[in-house]
Amino acid sequence: MSFSTELIEAGTPILDHIMEHPFVKGIGAGQLSKEALMFYVTQDFNYLNEFLHADAVALLKSTSREDMQIIDNQLDFLLSSESEAHKNFCEVAGTSYKSLQGQPMAPTTKLYTNHMLETLKAGDLIDIIAAMTPCPWTYAEIGKKLVEQGKNTPDNVFTPWIELYADTADEDSGETPEQLPLFEILDREAPKYSRQRLNQAKRSFLESCEFEWDFWEQAYYQKDWQFLPGVKLPVGTTVKTK
Ligand SMILES: Cc1ncc(CN)c(N)n1
Numbered sequence: 171m172s173f174s175t176e177l178i179e180a181g182t183p184i185l186d187h188i189m190e191h192p193f194v195k196g197i198g199a200g201q202l203s204k205e206a207l208m209f210y211v212t213q214d215f216n217y218l219n220e221f222l223h224a225d226a227v228a229l230l231k232s233t234s235r236e237d238m239q240i241i242d243n244q245l246d247f248l249l250s251s252e253s254e255a256h257k258n259f260c261e262v263a264g265t266s267y268k269s270l271q272g273q274p275m276a277p278t279t280k281l282y283t284n285h286m287l288e289t290l291k292a293g294d295l296i297d298i299i300a301a302m303t304p305c306p307w308t309y310a311e312i313g314k315k316l317v318e319q320g321k322n323t324p325d326n327v328f329t330p331w332i333e334l335y336a337d338t339a340d341e342d343s344g345e346t347p348e349q350l351p352l353f354e355i356l357d358r359e360a361p362k363y364s365r366q367r368l369n370q371a372k373r374s375f376l377e378s379c380e381f382e383w384d385f386w387e388q389a390y391y392q393k394d395w396q397f398l399p400g401v402k403l404p405v406g407t408t409v410k411t412k
Contacts, residue, residue, distance in 0.1 A: 173360035173368060174357050177375050178307075178353075181308075181376060181379040185307075185311055188382060191387065193206060194312055198316050198326075198328075200326040204263040208263050208270060209388070209394075211263075212273045213279045213385070215270060216279050220283035222245065223290070224289075224301075225245045232295060232355075236354075236358075240351040240354065251334065253267070255331050255335070262328070276393065277388075277394075282381035285301060286301045286378070295359055296367075296371050299352050300356060300372070304381075305382070306338060308379065310336075310350060313333070316332045316336070317333070
């Protein structure tokens with residue numbers, strides 16, 4: 171069994187829970203609160219900035235042009251296309267994208283990005299990519315499954331979001347999840363490592379999958395810092411979602 175198949179098998183129970191999450195169901199139903207959408211975009215803007223940094227280090231640690239091209243495509247998608255998904259949510263929430271940028275990280279965003287950044291300091295390419303892959307993998311699967319369920323109807327306000335991510339699964343080319351580009355890097359790297367090292371990378375992949383679920387949960391319930399009574403926060407450091 172390839173390493174990517176092993177990761178996908180291990181991560182599928184978490185993906186199944188993600189598909190059942192009320193935020194993801196809300197995308198399918200075209201109904202989410204303004205507060206949840208704004209919290210998501212505020213935090214995802216922060217998350218994707220750190221993901222870009224992770225991509226930059228992954229590029230630095232790549233040795234083949236093939237791997238560099240995959241990472242470059244990922245960077246390009248993040249910088250050019252993915253903001254369209256954020257703009258779709260902002261439009262439905264009736265707010266400007268700009269107003270949601272530059273806010274503090276909420277706890278789950280901080281934990282998830284720290285988990286990725288930790289691999290940049292101490293890890294090899296396989297560790298970095300293993301921690302990063304649940305991001306494109308779970309969203310491609312969400313988009314694909316929502317399309318399969320026929321949720322991308324003309325009257326669903328989130329159809330642009332659904333179709334953007336469904337396209338990343340590249341159904342037309344008949345690709346399997348294992349053929350998502352970051353999985354290709356993992357399969358090229360895996361034979362260089364011991365079983366123990368692969369298990370570490372697998373654990374890191376699963377932690378990121380779990381963080382993906384947490385990220386939906388954080389936005390749906392707007393789980394922000396709960397500073398203890400009496401704490402006076404510096405001006406301009408609270409997240410504005412209302
Ligand atoms: C938290 C998270 N995970 C994944 C993606 C999809 N790139 C995203 N935008 N945000």
